[in-house]
Amino acid sequence: MRNFRTAAAAAAAFTGLLLLAPTTASAASPSASPSASGTGKPVLNSVGTSFLTATTLASGQDADVPVSTGDYLYWAFPASEGQTPTVQVTVTLPDAADRHGAQTWTVELFDGLRRRQSCTAGPQDGTAEQSATTLELSCTLRQIRSWAEPWSGDPLPGTYYVRLSTTDIPQTDLGLASTVHVHVATKGGADDAQPEGGALKDPLVPPVNAGATAAAAAATPAPSASATYAAAPAAEETHWYSDLFSGWNTRWWWTVSGGVLAALAGVLGYTLTRHPRGHRHHPHRPAPAPVPHQGPPVQPRQDSWQ
Template sequence: MRVVRAFGAALLALGWTVTPAAADATPSPAADDAVPARAGTSFRTAAEIGQGRTATADASAGDYLYWSFPADAGERPTVRATVRLPDAHAAETWQVDVYDGLRRRQACQYGTQTRTAAADAASLELACTLRTVRAWSEPWANDPLPGTYYVRLTAVGLPTSDLGLPVRAEVRVAAREIGGATAVDGALAEPLVPGAAVTSAATDEDAAVLSDVEPEDGWASGWWSDRWVWTAVGGALAALAGVGGYALTRGPGRPTGA
């Protein structure tokens, strides 16, 4: 019984140490992090945003708006976009698409990716939740992989009379940490970050530079997941079960001599 109680206390302590780490997986917005007030017009000039931030952009109906963000292994990113329309406009259909670092369009697991705004609507909202990012995948597969992701927001059904009307777009990216349930054996040598981003230099002129946005704690590359913790716990429980089974099934001890 002393062994069982000691092991139970160890498991309880382990639970207290694992839970806060899982809660800290989602980065919290920092007060000094700049949020872009513009959007790019192509993959190369996509404006960088971090997870948990909301980017805004003033544009014209008919423009292609691009942003980029990082996503690491074990995360399930969700992109939410809000388009604020002018007072007078016809019915418009907008769509948000997400591409990975290889510019492969990623399917939305759920969410309203395309929506039509009525002629009197002041705004519309779109959402796209991707599949969980994998640390490694077969070359022929289209699985989400760690690296830069691109968001493209545009009107796909736009009357000619609405071309050029002013609109305001807001995009927010957040990710949920899924954990070891989707962990795989393998990792990329480097995250897929081939894109470029728009930054403002001291002269307030836009310049395209190599993407440097990355997760708050750096790229994990799939080397760690909570599967390691529960594998160790499972091994300890198996060992304890073996000791307990032996204690219950062994025969009576050999009698000692007089």
């Protein structure tokens, strides 16, 4: 009886450990940990190397990524009208013993049309000496407008891209391991938008989820009546002479027309450069002077005394 109770207690303890194991594992999962800003959003550990592979960040979300010094790093985030986004970047540099000089990093913001947007505040470029351990960068975008003139480069609602790169670094320091922390913060909203007589119907580029595949139903939505009408090709206007200058007839018309024009040009050129026969005008020549009358030659007179 005592052995039976001991076995039952051991089985109950083992069952309790099994029930507590998933809870402990889920609590230790890094994907569910809150961000350093205290927003409760998971910290991302990925980064893109081009505009097409940029990692999407939500407003208030952080990203901690181990990177290779010298690579181009890309993130994307959505921005709505009235908002003023701010991107904060902290670069943890490699060990000073491994570096061979100062490093210059820069952060840039681009809109959905790959147009570089200017920063209104924050150190966009920063240079870290060889002894420095971290480098702080930030860029505050202009307030997102609900519309803009076609010739302007104002920031419009849609997706924006963050590009972090090194602009000046010793050649021997390329490829060293670094760590980058990115935080996207926004202030304001639709209530702060001040449209100036217009509104943007759709965002410039809708927010995208890099690497995700859309469902089949969502990827092929049913076309609306307006879209069907806009996609219908307009009927081409025809005339009685349309068939004469279309298809294989076009070559013959151009050949005959070219021959006639060449013949006319030859006749016109000959007429302008040569005078017609029988109508040549000669310059007036004066009449020859009359030849005076000449008598017989005079014989020389001979004297009688000879």
